[in-house]
Amino acid sequence: MQIETHNVLWLDATQRVSIKDLVDLSGLVEEEVCELVFAGALVPSDYNQSPWTFSGDCVLTVRKASRLRDDLELDSHALALTLQLLEQVRALEAEVARLRAQQSAVAR
Numbered sequence: 001m002q003i004e005t006h007n008v009l010w011l012d013a014t015q016r017v018s019i020k021d022l023v024d025l026s027g028l029v030e031e032e033v034c035e036l037v038f039a040g041a042l043v044p045s046d047y048n049q050s051p052w053t054f055s056g057d058c059v060l061t062v063r064k065a066s067r068l069r070d071d072l073e074l075d076s077h078a079l080a081l082t083l084q085l086l087e088q089v090r091a092l093e094a095e096v097a098r099l100r101a102q103q104s105a106v107a108r
Contacts, residue, residue: 018052019053
């Protein structure tokens with residue numbers, strides 16, 4: 001019997017990760033992570049700080065970016081645009097849910 005082990009990393013928005021951590025956790029190369037920053041798809045905690053650090057929730061973004069790049073064979077610019085559009089969809093869905101809850105509360 002073979003037992004599989006997995007590394008688990010628990011991150012939230014309050015934790016900070018380095019650009020090296022993002023590279024290690026995503027499968028992207030540092031240049032790709034930098035291109036996502038320059039395109040506005042990733043936002044460092046402080047642009048003026050060197051090296052950049054990011055909130056823990058950026059790990060999800062870079063992992064998603066890695067999957068999109070691999071699955072859809074996207075270049076850096078298309079990848080950044082896709083991430084931005086997915087974030088806009090997520091924000092709009094959250095707004096719709098909020099408005100529906102508000103409408104439901106008023107209707108009662």
